[in-house]
Every structure is written in structure tokens, then in C-alpha cells.
Amino acid sequence: MLNNISLHNFALADQLSIDIEDGFNVLTGETGAGKSLLLDALSACLGERSDAAQVRFGQEKAEAIATFNYQEHSPEAEWLKEHELLDESGEIIIRRVIFANGRSKAWINGRPTSMSELKTLGRLLVLLYSQHSQQQLLDPPYPKQWLDRYSGLSEQTQQLRQAYQAWQKSQRLYQEALEAQHSRAAKIEQLTLQIEDLEPLLDIPYQDIEQEYDRLSHHETMMQDCSALIYGLDEGEQNLIQELGTLLRRAEAQQSRSPQLEQVYNSLINAQSELEDAASTLRQFIDRQSFDPERMEQLNQLLEQFHRLARKYRTQPDELLQQYGQWQQQLEQLNELENPEYLAQQVEQTHQHFLDLAQQLDQARKAVAIDIAAKLTEQVKPLALPEAHFEFKFEPLDEPNADGLSTIQLLFTANKGIPAQPLARVASGGELSRIALVMQVMNATKTDAEVLVFDEIDVGISGGTAEIVGRLLADLAKHVQILCITHQAQVAAQSDQHLLVKKQQTDPASSTIITLNEDQRIQELARMSGGVEINETTLNHAKQLRKLKFN
Structure with a gap:
């Protein structure tokens, strides 16, 4: 779980320390206030690419520190143990320093670390979903990847890729042996x-x-x-x-x-x-x-x-x-090692092993596809898509590859009586954003990471749909910690902790983040739902939104 993020001369932040609570945390603020500040700092601590622009104007370096705690036998605890980084406090303290010349350094529990190690640990701690995730739906490999992850077939998929690589390697060695037969004989004689x-x-x-x-x-x-x-x-x-x-x-x-x-x-x-x-x-x-x-x-x-x-x-x-x-x-x-007959046997054995695994995986995917499509349909319907219907379409490949025997398409229709067609062909931008959101929430229930970050993934929805999204995230937050950047009052009203980003016109300008109490939350929800002018109507609406959280 993420406990705290501290910033020093990071972008618009002069000196900032924010405690993050369990459950559902939202981050809101006016456009341009610097809502991405916290997300950029967290990404830096998780090993993502840094930028000299993240150093506050006029300063030599920026610093971001993220503090996590972890369960005793969790994947991150095993990783720390393997790398001799366990700390008696039971915490993971990640520190990233970015210099004005673009270079950066990182530490895990006080020990210098590489960006590769930082990324590996980061993937065990946090999963990040951005507002651009809906574009993934249009990538041909995505339906297959999503199906494998949600159905728990990722390990079988990895085994299949390894078997395919072993087959390809044995083929390459066999061809090299055939081509080198003459030179091989001459070399043996020499x-x-x-x-x-x-x-x-x-x-x-x-x-x-x-x-x-x-x-x-x-x-x-x-x-x-x-x-x-x-x-x-x-x-x-x-x-x-x-x-x-x-x-x-x-x-x-x-x-x-x-x-x-x-x-x-x-x-x-x-x-x-x-x-x-x-x-x-x-x-x-x-x-x-x-x-x-x-x-x-x-x-x-x-x-x-x-x-x-x-x-x-x-x-x-x-x-x-x-x-x-x-x-x-x-x-x-x-x-x-260069015996062509022996290598020919290896080619046959590795090829057959690959085909066996590919057949098993194809059958496993088909066995779960109908139920998972039905679950996706039921999750999407409340988001103003009452007639939504999904199904997975399997088409055999001409030649099996590292992904299996079939291509997998996600078919969709939003209208009763209309056959489902490929998602990219029939779904509107608003429909794509809602579908992407549901697929991300469904995937999040299957992750080992204890922290999920959603960056404005509710773009393109509003009203009752946003309220349902808020409830989805609130239910998910009963099992994992969520940090969500949002513009929707209906989503923010469902949160357990509400953080507000405010820009201050100092010289140079700076941003700060404050934790809102209940009265302050009502004011912020009224601003989000009613615009610049806050009146009795918008305040009452904000109070009603908060009541929905506890009903």
C-alpha cells in the first residue's frame, strides 16, 4: 500500500508531503492546477523516464520519495528478500532524484539501484491506467491479451511463447548444421x-x-x-x-x-x-x-x-x-552438437511440444471466452448501454505462431437485433471509453498489485454513468488501494479520501495538495458539478452525491 509521497522542487511543487489512505482516494482540481503532479512523481519513483522539465524552475535538482508498506509473503516482499533489501520497518522507501541536466539517480531502502530494478519492483507495487487506455482496444493483440490476463492463462501463454522460441531455435541450428556440413567435415579433419x-x-x-x-x-x-x-x-x-x-x-x-x-x-x-x-x-x-x-x-x-x-x-x-x-x-x-540428424529430431520434438501447448491453450481460451464475454456484457450495461452485447470470435491462423492457433477478435453491438461486429468498426468514442473502463476494472480484480492508479479514465462519461463508475471503483477499493484523478463529481463523491490540487501564484508559481474535510469536500463537489458559481442548489446537489456514498 502507498503511504506517502513527498516532493521537493518537483515541477510546480516546492515542498510537499501527502499521506495516502486505504481505500478509494481521488485527486481533483481546476484545469492547469497540476493534477498530474502526484502521478508524475509516482511514475518517477516507479522507474519511468524522467525529464529535466520536472526540476522546478531555477533549481538544480528535483526529488520524489514514495513510501509503501507490504505484506510478509507478497511478491514485492520476496523480491526485496532476493535482492537483500528488506527493511526492519516493514516499509519500501523509493527515492528518485532528477538533475537539471536530465540525469537521475534512484535508491530503494537507502541502497542505490538501477532503473531496471526500479521498474521491476514498480510493476509489483502499482498498476497504472491512463485516459488513453481506450486506444488499446483498437490494437489487434489486445482482446487476446485481456482474455488471457482475466482468465488466468498468462502463465500458459508464456510457456507457449517459450516453446515457440525453442522450436524456432532448433530449426535455426538445424539449418546452420546443414549449411555447414562441408566446412564441418574439413574442420574435423584439420x-x-x-x-x-x-x-x-x-x-x-x-x-x-x-x-x-x-x-x-x-x-x-x-x-x-x-x-x-x-x-x-x-x-x-x-x-x-x-x-x-x-x-x-x-x-x-x-x-x-x-x-x-x-x-x-x-x-x-x-x-x-x-x-x-x-x-x-x-x-x-x-x-x-x-x-x-x-x-x-x-x-x-x-x-x-x-x-x-x-x-x-x-x-x-x-x-x-x-x-x-x-x-x-x-x-x-x-x-x-553439429550432428544434423540429431538436430532434425530436436526440431520435430520441439515442434510437437509447441503444437501440444498451442492446442491446450486454444481450447482453454475457447472454454472461458463465452462466460467472460457475458460478464463483460453485464458490467457494461449499467453504463448507459442497456442493449450491449459482447462475444469473442476465434479464427484459425494459416500458420501457428507464438500467440497460438487463432486470432481473437472482440465483437460488440450496442443495439438490440444488430449482430455483433468488430469493436473498432462499430463503437463510438464514448462507448470505447466506457468499455475500456470496465475492462480495466475487471482486470484490476485479478492483479497482485495492491495499488491501482486511474488517470482520468472517466473522460467522456457524465451524469448517472459517472455515478456507476464511482461505485465500481469504490467496490474495487474494498480489496485494493485506488488513487484516481477525475473531473467527475459523481466519481469523487464515492471516495474515502479527497485530495485537492491548488495552484498558488507565487514567484515562481507553485502547486500544493491538501486533504479535504467533509465541508471542504462539499464545496469542491459543488464546484465540480456547478462550475464557477457555487450556490445553494449546487451545494445541495453535492450533499446528495455524498449521501449516495453511504446508502
């Missing part, structure tokens, strides 16, 4: 030869043989240096280990006289141990060394083989085995 080229080297560690070859090719100088090292460490007349022993005895004699001298002594002890280990390792290394010219020649041939293949395949010798693994993977993919 990869096979490359893999065979490297197979003799698979069990040979390049770095190990390179190091062994380096050791044999420098055997003479290596042994000379090792002998010099062992002589200087332990075998010469004045070797390092012996000299270190002399120094160690001096350090031992003084180590008890200072912590620093003790540290020196311990360091020399460690050094002596390290030098002794080094000398021992050198002796063992020297004992194991021997020069093998045959082994050196063998290593030389192996290295030449590595370098030749590395040049051939334009890589480094130590990366040849990695290249081998990549070729193996490519070969497996070509053998398994």
Missing part, C-alpha cells in the same frame, strides 16, 4: 591431424626436459663451480665453516651479558647449521652427476620437436598441451 601431431608429446613434461638439457649442456662449468663452492665452504685451509666456528666461540663467551649478544650468538648458530646443510647437499649433488652424451642428444631432439610444433601452431612450447586440450574440446563439440 583438428584430428593437429591432435595426432601433438599426441607423441603428451607424456613429456617440457619444463623438466628443458632444465635437464640445460644442466647437461653446462656440465663442465657447473661441476667446476660446485667444487669451488665445497672447497670454500668446508675443505679449504681457511674455509667458511671453520672460520665461523671460531667466531661462534667468541659469541658464546659473551652471549650471557646482553640480549643483543645472545641474539647474535643464535644467529651464528643458525648460519653454521645452514652452511653445513649446504655443504652436505653439494657433496650429494656432485656424487650423483655424470655426463651422458646420448641422453643429451635425446633431449635435444625432443626440444627441437617441441619448438618445431610451437612454430607450426604459433604458440609457445610450454603451451602446446593447453592447445591440445582446446582442440579436443572443439572436436567433441563438432561431433556432438
Whole structure:
């Protein structure tokens, strides 16, 4: 539920905060007062496109904040939990800042968010119906979309689209496989030869043989240096280990006289141990060394083989085995995924699955269409269309598509004895607006969103018809929260909360929104129904309209 909207330097609003109540809320005001102010701010908070014109004249930025609460296991609560945005207060606080250069930023519960995330959350919170919604009735896909949504077939429709896409994808892969058969065979042959080229080297560690070859090719100088090292460490007349022993005895004699001298002594002890280990390792290394010219020649041939293949395949010798693994993977993919016979089976399976789902959905639509058309007829009749009649017409498609097996038209007649015809052909503008309104109200009963916004959807109706529309919205508001911008006193009289937009000629001009008490509501209803001059007659009429709310 929407609790509050706060604005700062947003369009005509300087500083504004409005609490929104449960039930049926209406927003009224004279033409040009800024009734769209609240709606524009709410749309901005729901991730819709922002505009630099929404920044108040002379200011650097505009700010809109919308505060909602939510039920524990609602779709929006699950979304918040998934995105780690749950707040201990149990609220959703959406903040949108729009800068004068056209850029904008948004936050959800204090964390920066993207417009994509904001739109996704917004669709879970609020559904918006505008005065232009009647134009949707003239779009060929709309009757089918409306029927699916109202009858709860949207999930089946989505599954059908996914099945259609899977079928189309399998067809595309099959065609690509057929076209690429020749190049595929050539590529398989090439990869096979490359893999065979490297197979003799698979069990040979390049770095190990390179190091062994380096050791044999420098055997003479290596042994000379090792002998010099062992002589200087332990075998010469004045070797390092012996000299270190002399120094160690001096350090031992003084180590008890200072912590620093003790540290020196311990360091020399460690050094002596390290030098002794080094000398021992050198002796063992020297004992194991021997020069093998045959082994050196063998290593030389192996290295030449590595370098030749590395040049051939334009890589480094130590990366040849990695290249081998990549070729193996490519070969497996070509053998398994590009098999035209296998893909042909996939095409048949996905096509049949799509046709099965399409048949099920077509039957489900036809099964509910008669009852839903009857409900629509009964809802429209009270709106000055007593002879209205609706029916859905199904016509098979030449080729099934992602929407199913049939086109669906909504047929309508407003006159007794006249056959129903396509809505766009026979309905007047006033009839379209009333039909659109009823279809929106019917759809609203099926939504998970807890807030519905109606933006002047009652344009084109008046009198008793407007009163019935007001009752429709009031009944709907028993289940969801409604915010409705209206020019009709009969609609506004049915509301639970009445908000009035007033323009103030400050410098620059500004708009404010106030919550009306009962006496103020009577005055505003009188203005809406009687024009500029408010007299006893218009006031009595306004009081009568309010009484209808409680009858």
C-alpha cells in the first residue's frame, strides 16, 4: 500500500508531503492546477523516464520519495528478500532524484539501484491506467491479451511463447548444421591431424626436459663451480665453516651479558647449521652427476620437436598441451552438437511440444471466452448501454505462431437485433471509453498489485454513468488501494479520501495538495458539478452525491 509521497522542487511543487489512505482516494482540481503532479512523481519513483522539465524552475535538482508498506509473503516482499533489501520497518522507501541536466539517480531502502530494478519492483507495487487506455482496444493483440490476463492463462501463454522460441531455435541450428556440413567435415579433419601431431608429446613434461638439457649442456662449468663452492665452504685451509666456528666461540663467551649478544650468538648458530646443510647437499649433488652424451642428444631432439610444433601452431612450447586440450574440446563439440540428424529430431520434438501447448491453450481460451464475454456484457450495461452485447470470435491462423492457433477478435453491438461486429468498426468514442473502463476494472480484480492508479479514465462519461463508475471503483477499493484523478463529481463523491490540487501564484508559481474535510469536500463537489458559481442548489446537489456514498 502507498503511504506517502513527498516532493521537493518537483515541477510546480516546492515542498510537499501527502499521506495516502486505504481505500478509494481521488485527486481533483481546476484545469492547469497540476493534477498530474502526484502521478508524475509516482511514475518517477516507479522507474519511468524522467525529464529535466520536472526540476522546478531555477533549481538544480528535483526529488520524489514514495513510501509503501507490504505484506510478509507478497511478491514485492520476496523480491526485496532476493535482492537483500528488506527493511526492519516493514516499509519500501523509493527515492528518485532528477538533475537539471536530465540525469537521475534512484535508491530503494537507502541502497542505490538501477532503473531496471526500479521498474521491476514498480510493476509489483502499482498498476497504472491512463485516459488513453481506450486506444488499446483498437490494437489487434489486445482482446487476446485481456482474455488471457482475466482468465488466468498468462502463465500458459508464456510457456507457449517459450516453446515457440525453442522450436524456432532448433530449426535455426538445424539449418546452420546443414549449411555447414562441408566446412564441418574439413574442420574435423584439420583438428584430428593437429591432435595426432601433438599426441607423441603428451607424456613429456617440457619444463623438466628443458632444465635437464640445460644442466647437461653446462656440465663442465657447473661441476667446476660446485667444487669451488665445497672447497670454500668446508675443505679449504681457511674455509667458511671453520672460520665461523671460531667466531661462534667468541659469541658464546659473551652471549650471557646482553640480549643483543645472545641474539647474535643464535644467529651464528643458525648460519653454521645452514652452511653445513649446504655443504652436505653439494657433496650429494656432485656424487650423483655424470655426463651422458646420448641422453643429451635425446633431449635435444625432443626440444627441437617441441619448438618445431610451437612454430607450426604459433604458440609457445610450454603451451602446446593447453592447445591440445582446446582442440579436443572443439572436436567433441563438432561431433556432438553439429550432428544434423540429431538436430532434425530436436526440431520435430520441439515442434510437437509447441503444437501440444498451442492446442491446450486454444481450447482453454475457447472454454472461458463465452462466460467472460457475458460478464463483460453485464458490467457494461449499467453504463448507459442497456442493449450491449459482447462475444469473442476465434479464427484459425494459416500458420501457428507464438500467440497460438487463432486470432481473437472482440465483437460488440450496442443495439438490440444488430449482430455483433468488430469493436473498432462499430463503437463510438464514448462507448470505447466506457468499455475500456470496465475492462480495466475487471482486470484490476485479478492483479497482485495492491495499488491501482486511474488517470482520468472517466473522460467522456457524465451524469448517472459517472455515478456507476464511482461505485465500481469504490467496490474495487474494498480489496485494493485506488488513487484516481477525475473531473467527475459523481466519481469523487464515492471516495474515502479527497485530495485537492491548488495552484498558488507565487514567484515562481507553485502547486500544493491538501486533504479535504467533509465541508471542504462539499464545496469542491459543488464546484465540480456547478462550475464557477457555487450556490445553494449546487451545494445541495453535492450533499446528495455524498449521501449516495453511504446508502
